[in-house]
Amino acid sequence: MEKFGYAQSTKFDTFASRLLPREEYFVGGHRSCQGCGEALAVRWVCKAIGKDAVIAHATGCMEIVSSGMPQTAWMHPWIHVAFENTAAVAAGLEAGYKILARKGKLEGKPPKVVAMGGDGGTSDIGLQALSGALERGHNFTYVCWDNEAYMNTGIQRSSSTPYGAMTTTSPPGKLSIGQSTWKKNMVAIAVAHGIPYVATASPAYLFDLYFKIRKAVETPGPAYVHVLCVCPTGWRSPTELSVRLARLATETAVFPLYEVVNGHYRLTVEVPKLRPVRDYLRLQGRFRHLRDKEIDFIQRQTLANYELLLKKCQAPFPEFVPLAHEEGKEVE
Amino acid sequence: MTKPLEQTTWQEIEIGGILTEPGSAREYDVGTWRSQHPVWTKSRCIKCGVCWTTCPEGGISEQPDGYFDMNNYCKGCGICAKECVTGCITMVPEEE
Amino acid sequence: MAKPRAQAKRVGMEVSIAVSHAVRLARAEGIAAYPITPQTHIVEYLSSLVANGELEAEFMNVESEHSAISACIGMSAAGARTYTATSSQGLALMHEILFIASAMRFPIVMTVANRALSAPLSIWNDHSDIMAARDIGWIQVFVENGQEAFDHSIMAFRIAEHPQVLLPIVVNLDGFILSHVVEALEFVDQETVDKFLPPYKPRHRLDPRRPVTMGAFAMPEIYTEVKMAHQVALSEAYERILAIWQEWGELTGRYYRPVEHYRTEGAKVLFLTMGSLSEVAEVAVDDLREAGEEVGLLKLRLWRPFPFAALREAVDGAELVIVCDRALSPGGPGGPVHSEVRSALYPLAQRPQTLGYIIGLGGRDVSPATFKEILVSARQELQKGPSQEFYLFGVRGA
Numbered sequence: 001m002e003k004f005g006y007a008q009s010t011k012f013d014t015f016a017s018r019l020l021p022r023e024e025y026f027v028g029g030h031r032s033c034q035g036c037g038e039a040l041a042v043r044w045v046c047k048a049i050g051k052d053a054v055i056a057h058a059t060g061c062m063e064i065v066s067s068g069m070p071q072t073a074w075m076h077p078w079i080h081v082a083f084e085n086t087a088a089v090a091a092g093l094e095a096g097y098k099i100l101a102r103k104g105k106l107e108g109k110p111p112k113v114v115a116m117g118g119d120g121g122t123s124d125i126g127l128q129a130l131s132g133a134l135e136r137g138h139n140f141t142y143v144c145w146d147n148e149a150y151m152n153t154g155i156q157r158s159s160s161t162p163y164g165a166m167t168t169t170s171p172p173g174k175l176s177i178g179q180s181t182w183k184k185n186m187v188a189i190a191v192a193h194g195i196p197y198v199a200t201a202s203p204a205y206l207f208d209l210y211f212k213i214r215k216a217v218e219t220p221g222p223a224y225v226h227v228l229c230v231c232p233t234g235w236r237s238p239t240e241l242s243v244r245l246a247r248l249a250t251e252t253a254v255f256p257l258y259e260v261v262n263g264h265y266r267l268t269v270e271v272p273k274l275r276p277v278r279d280y281l282r283l284q285g286r287f288r289h290l291r292d293k294e295i296d297f298i299q300r301q302t303l304a305n306y307e308l309l310l311k312k313c314q315a316p317f318p319e320f321v322p323l324a325h326e327e328g329k330e331v332e
Numbered sequence: 333m334t335k336p337l338e339q340t341t342w343q344e345i346e347i348g349g350i351l352t353e354p355g356s357a358r359e360y361d362v363g364t365w366r367s368q369h370p371v372w373t374k375s376r377c378i379k380c381g382v383c384w385t386t387c388p389e390g391g392i393s394e395q396p397d398g399y400f401d402m403n404n405y406c407k408g409c410g411i412c413a414k415e416c417v418t419g420c421i422t423m424v425p426e427e428e
Numbered sequence: 429m430a431k432p433r434a435q436a437k438r439v440g441m442e443v444s445i446a447v448s449h450a451v452r453l454a455r456a457e458g459i460a461a462y463p464i465t466p467q468t469h470i471v472e473y474l475s476s477l478v479a480n481g482e483l484e485a486e487f488m489n490v491e492s493e494h495s496a497i498s499a500c501i502g503m504s505a506a507g508a509r510t511y512t513a514t515s516s517q518g519l520a521l522m523h524e525i526l527f528i529a530s531a532m533r534f535p536i537v538m539t540v541a542n543r544a545l546s547a548p549l550s551i552w553n554d555h556s557d558i559m560a561a562r563d564i565g566w567i568q569v570f571v572e573n574g575q576e577a578f579d580h581s582i583m584a585f586r587i588a589e590h591p592q593v594l595l596p597i598v599v600n601l602d603g604f605i606l607s608h609v610v611e612a613l614e615f616v617d618q619e620t621v622d623k624f625l626p627p628y629k630p631r632h633r634l635d636p637r638r639p640v641t642m643g644a645f646a647m648p649e650i651y652t653e654v655k656m657a658h659q660v661a662l663s664e665a666y667e668r669i670l671a672i673w674q675e676w677g678e679l680t681g682r683y684y685r686p687v688e689h690y691r692t693e694g695a696k697v698l699f700l701t702m703g704s705l706s707e708v709a710e711v712a713v714d715d716l717r718e719a720g721e722e723v724g725l726l727k728l729r730l731w732r733p734f735p736f737a738a739l740r741e742a743v744d745g746a747e748l749v750i751v752c753d754r755a756l757s758p759g760g761p762g763g764p765v766h767s768e769v770r771s772a773l774y775p776l777a778q779r780p781q782t783l784g785y786i787i788g789l790g791g792r793d794v795s796p797a798t799f800k801e802i803l804v805s806a807r808q809e810l811q812k813g814p815s816q817e818f819y820l821f822g823v824r825g826a
Contacts, residue, residue, distance in 0.1 A: 351644050
């Protein structure tokens with residue numbers, strides 16, 4: 001197991017962007033918004049899973065922008081069935097290839113089966129199918145594109161929407177601060193199923209994402225990778241900041257990058273000096289309505305969660321810039 | 333080449349509505365969406381390829397001389413300019 | 429020269445088990461099913477067949493019926509021969525995906541052990557579950573006894589996988605009344621089934637060497653055309669179904685028709701039933717004929733594609749057709765089968781009267797006497813002019 005994934009990546013001396021694979025498996029011409037963080041993630045995950053893979057995809061942004069008749073942006077064999085059953089379809093694909101291989105009806109090895117779905121299709125409506133597929137132990141990988149709301153239908157909240165975020169169904173108002181619940185911890189749910197590999201990933205840390213996906217597809221049994229996808233349209237952020245924001249999410253501990261291998265936690269991207277969450281929140285229009293009270297709560301909760309995570313990872317707590325942030329200071 | 337929808341008869345549709353040409357989205361001209369596009373100052377470019385990796389569209393391609401330039405899939409989001417390591421990319425408004 | 433009869437072994441067997449054996453003989457490769465009364469014996473027995481290596485298949489213990497049909501789509505997309513079974517609430521839970529399975533042309537075979545839909549909860553037989561699924565675009569057949577359940581379960585795979593059909597198919601058998609009774613039936617051996625049913629050859633599969641995109645969305649400009657293709661495939665399946673039934677007849681001596689006739693010669697009044705109710709109706713028709721009544725029975729076997737021509741031909745010469753539904757469409761035409769039969773007969777220049785009676789809901793027992801009472805009631809209603817759109821028969825307090 002150690003020869004794959006992040007451990008493998010440490011065997012390399014040079015990480016040069018230009019040395020990554022050139023062949024596109026999620027081609028240009030798809031209709032995502034300008035600056036779509038999810039499209040960027042899909043582009044690289046498709047390269048990482050390799051040519052010998054099939055994809056089952058949920059209804060959502062990526063499915064819609066890429067598969068309007070008569071054109072498709074996918075180079076992989078790809079199937080879309082419905083919103084909430086992607087994990088079940090993927091499980092069926094895996095079982096189908098298994099029996100065909102056993103009966104000698106498959107030419108070559110069974111392809112890698114990769115299920116993909118948004119946060120809506122994964123943590124809400126698709127949770128049952130995901131749980132079933134993970135519990136049955138199918139040899140497949142589930143990748144969640146987390147853009148933190150039901151973006152395709154017009155930015156409605158999901159259980160992955162962060163606390164305080166504005167969405168059309170969790171709008172701030174006289175009686176509301178926006179989303180009133182904390183983001184559902186999908187990684188913990190996946191880990192609770194006892195599967196061999198779970199990880200978080202971000203397109204802002206491409207090598208980390210690339211090697212994690214490789215590790216996920218090579219791991220026998222179920223694997224779950226949760227990818228943070230910045231959505232400028234839904235987050236009300238400038239289109240050019242989609243990678244910057246994803247990086248800030250990790251630098252503020254809002255979205256730490258770690259993996260769980262057979263139940264053992266390991267931080268894969270260490271942040272030696274944490275930034276205050278305000279640096280992350282202030283760049284997004286969806287948090288514009290938050291007052292100090294909510295931001296302080298988010299800050300404390302984020303740090304508390306991070307501390308718990310670090311304990312599991314047996315990593316030291318990093319240096320943290322004090323809560324009060326100077327007003328008007330330029331954010332890098 | 334995929335046939336325009338309005339001209340496709342029911343008999344011409346593949347069974348189950350299956351699309352048999354992978355990557356046919358390449359035919360779609362998203363280039364008309366952009367209101368700005370990236371321009372590289374080659375003297376400051378170190379050919380690192382970060383811009384190419386951070387483009388959600390695959391809208392940047394390596395040129396024969398090893399430098400990178402946009403192609404027609406660029407939607408003008410500006411991520412490449414923001415992420416460029418040396419800051420050699422500038423977003424310039426589209427002419428017209 | 430008549431073809432020799434296939435090797436037949438006569439057994440007494442619970443119909444659910446017979447269906448499982450049919451699925452085994454058909455060499456189903458992927459099974460994904462969720463237990464629900466009264467389908468449970470089918471999936472339990474299939475599970476043990478797989479566990480003992482008697483059926484080489486992947487048996488997925490899915491966590492719901494919705495996932496069962498979804499997993500079947502996955503297995504079928506991989507290129508495997510797939511099977512599932514359900515009833516009532518399970519069928520209702522699958523509903524969303526059923527339309528998708530047929531429109532995407534996956535030849536899945538499904539047994540429905542018909543059971544009443546909640547509320548109130550009922551585990552007993554009626555046809556409300558499948559009647560709520562008329563528009564799913566699947567081929568649909570009804571069987572009336574164990575032999576038919578066995579035969580049609582095997583034929584279903586051949587029909588579904590026919591290269592010009594490639595549509596999923598439902599085989600309906602009455603829950604408990606059929607699924608849980610022991611009947612005498614004639615088995616067909618593996619060698620015969622193998623000759624009748626060649627291995628599944630998918631037109632498209634998910635294969636990295638030939639990548640395709642399945643399940644693309646359709647703009648208004650093209651949606652209708654895709655639906656047209658589906659409709660044509662389903663209605664043109666009719667001839668192919670008949671040809672396959674003919675082949676089975678030559679193989680086993682058991683011939684099946686989309687509309688079966690029972691003592692219809694010279695009949696002025698025809699009952700029309702589906703499923704196991706037909707066998708009860710036959711007894712009633714025998715009694716009535718003995719008493720001098722000119723009555724007969726039509727047994728509707730093929731529900732989708734609807735056998736318009738065969739039905740119109742079958743009622744020729746009759747004055748009254750009494751359709752006995754086992755499902756209720758509230759607030760509307762009442763009996764789904766009656767409304768479709770009446771609508772199918774409407775364009776005829778000469779057509780019999782039709783009346784719709786609904787019986788046997790929620791597993792209520794129907795005896796031959798019921799049919800005789802219905803005949804009396806029907807005649808009274810015709811005499812004074814029908815007083816209702818349909819008749820929910822045998823209700824206490826009416």
